[in-house]
Amino acid sequence: MNERQWQSTDVEVNRSDGTKNSETFTPAPAKDQFQEELVIRPLHSGDIYASFQFRTLWDTDFLQEGQKKVSHYRLFPKSLGQVLSKFSVQELHISFTQGFWRTMQWGQPFIPSPPGAELWVWFHHTVSDVDGNWKELTNVLSGIFCASLNFIDMTNTVQPSASFKPLGLGNATDHRFLRYATLPREIVCTENLTPWKKLLPCGSKAGLAVLMKSEKLFHSSFHSQAVHIRPICQDEQCTSKAWELRQTLNVVFDHYTSGQGKKEWSLFKMFSRTLTEACPLASSSKVYVDITDNPELFELSPATPLLSQAVVLGDRRTYSVYDLTRAETFGQLRSFNLLLRWKGDNMLRPLLHAERYVAGFGLQTGEIHTVIYNNHPYRAFPVLLMDSVPWYLQLYIHTLTVTSKSRDNKPSYIHYQPAKDRHRPHLLEMLIQLPPHSMTEVTVQFERALLKWTEYTPDPNHGFYVGSSVISALVPSMVAMSTNFTQDQPLFSSFVPVKEESSYFVRVYTEPLLVNLPTPDFSMPYNVICLTCTVVAVGYGSFYNLLTRTFQVDEPSPPLAKRLANFIRRIRGVPLLA
């Protein structure tokens, strides 16, 4: 009887597949596609820059009210999809970085990121309580990525008015729906990489992700992993929208500068793995090697006839392309190991780069200096500088000076939001015009606050971090950029939408600052209590005795032993002692 019951349930499901109406069944799953690519770029200093990008495009809409909630996930990770629909997120960008990108030695990265963790989110315009959603979103993301993102709260969140415009579709005017926060102290390690890898459709089992071994990835000068989610147009007229999830991992290996090798490397040497197959779920899986600098001096093996040219970061570069979806790329050994030896070291000098440091002495006051360099020989262009300084460094905005070529340079747009103690950080945004071939210096004085003793971290003598400044600019390009974004472009050149042909968007992050605040001696209360009690007991106590003690003659009572002996003698009837 039981077996028949099991069977009938099965039959019911089969029958209702086609005939039941759509009220109880979701429609057929939406179309989604997955692409992966790896770009390898030898750097001027002899190091290697490897950039992985994994893109999932999904034809669906998380935020449309009329449609049923999305419930069938295929390539898009379910944890992120649920986060997007629950918190009505329009755009989400989160990055975890270990190390600092050295612009002068390495050029511009494909996707910039500041040291530590950075999270910026555009919420949908229907959200009523943005702060509440932000707080819950940071908690949920801290669980997904195993990071302490729950330390993001009102004391380190800002709402930039001009700096972080949406990179996808979106209403760019109302910055009330934008939240930006950074945790410069955040450590990145295997525990962040593990959940990041689990978001990929093939995991770390097939495709390019097999190269991601943590022992090699973290033994590098720079390591950055990021997740970018945004809605994009599928075509020129924007008739249909799709959600794009990009997972990027940038790493710079420093075998040459740390003296471990010659200017030759291979995939096996960098990652301790070779590629054996493309991810079966990927529609395209490619490896690009940048051979623009002196292609004759390169020795690339295995050789490939495929070449491609792309305009990226204002420069036309040539790449050798290896298509992993084709079986012949792997050769007879069914393993793909790229070998490269080169001798040239030319580099395009980056047009924009910046530094930041703290000046001054002592633990009371200081000065923050931000230095921005414009290396273009004849063009001037404006940059947007955004500074978010924690409340315990109290800025004196009346001492703010901007000088270029030792002359005052007045910013054309300033947005300043002062800090509220323990509530809100400082936010300073300025639009500065940089003269050609010049150095611009922005200085502002500050005073260090004394925190309450419970607000200090367990290791306060390490110092307190101030997040990186963000400099966003449209830099004039030497080469005309293509504005047609639906063309089949490699992923690394299509991250930022290009609006004009003559300039490209660049975001430069400065160093984070490490500032010592006046730190109390935490063993002080114990020492003070000991000292005070000793002084009171010995000093005051002796005086008190000397002054108030009086001496009287007293009959001494017999000691206890004598009293006990007398008691026993009384019982025995023997004469008592004196």
Added chain:
Amino acid sequence: MYSLSLHFFYPWIYLKKRIFTFCTIETGQFFSSGHTNNWAVLVCTSRFWFNYRHVANTLSVYRSVKRLGIPDSHIVLMLADDMACNYRNPKPATVFSHKNMELNVYGDDVEVDYRGYEVTVENFLRVLTGRLPPSTPRSKRLLSDDRSNILIYLTGHGGNGFLKFQDSEEISNMELADAFEQMWQKRRYNELLFIIDTCQGASMYERFYSPNLMALASSQVGEDSLSHQPDLAIGVHLMDKYTFYLLEFLEEVHPASQANMNDLFKVCPQSQCVSTPGHRTDLFQRNPGSVLITDFFGSVRKVEITKDTINLTSSVKPPIQSIAEHHVLQFVADVSSQNPKQKDWHPPDGFILGLWTLILLVFFQTYGIKHLKHIF
């Protein structure tokens, strides 16, 4: 709750009658433990690079527990500082437990739930008692129920009656005992194994008073737990002695192993550990010899294969059910009126004896022995 346990016991009793191929020892052990799921809370409380060994301790227990079957979703791992990607680590993304870099306990697949400044006494107690803010993600919660066996492992610097968290605060043994009592009253565990590897670790389990707790410590009150061996390439001590030998013991345990708690009590005798490991089993219901290591360290699912049809909806109660019911009620009565066993009487130790000798000496010095006979 009673009826639930009834339904739990009834089909198993029914099955017991039908299956003849099981030998009696196996069926006895099959029903001996009442847990259905396993959780682990592993905490390292020390900060700074020279406390590398505490992180290595915690990660080696994490590794063993994962190897024996407990998934990441059932492990709450709290590491107070990052050693693997610390700038002083000559081999990034690794934490070694044996010198010459033999065993990397950090591995490639690790999920740390609480890290850095999040490891505080408050967060630890909130995880145990379940009183977390509503927006806390699932991976940071201890979602145990009354059929969960929980393993709690603490390591760091400790003293007589306290454990130091991150160089800035302490948890006392009374707070810990109260937290476990809260867990018991909210039925958040079935059985709990508490292991602590700190100096004077036995003081931390002295004050426990809730039932179904078994505790192990690496040293007695007044003794220090010592570290094992330094690695000259990394420059710090890699592990503590007790956890090192515990890891060696656990490496030999596999999911089907029959090793029991008595073997665990023998880990690291004084000849190897210099300190005397201690344990406490008076609050525990079962005999430690019948408790398997995998009851706490692993997540062994009991699977029984049968080819007979089992009718779970029958309303006729066979007479055997009354025995099961009786057993259940007896179990519940025993557990709720649990009194800890009286501690054994120990003769007074050296200090008290010395004090009394001193008093008697002074007494005889003052009065003289030969005078005493005149007094009395």
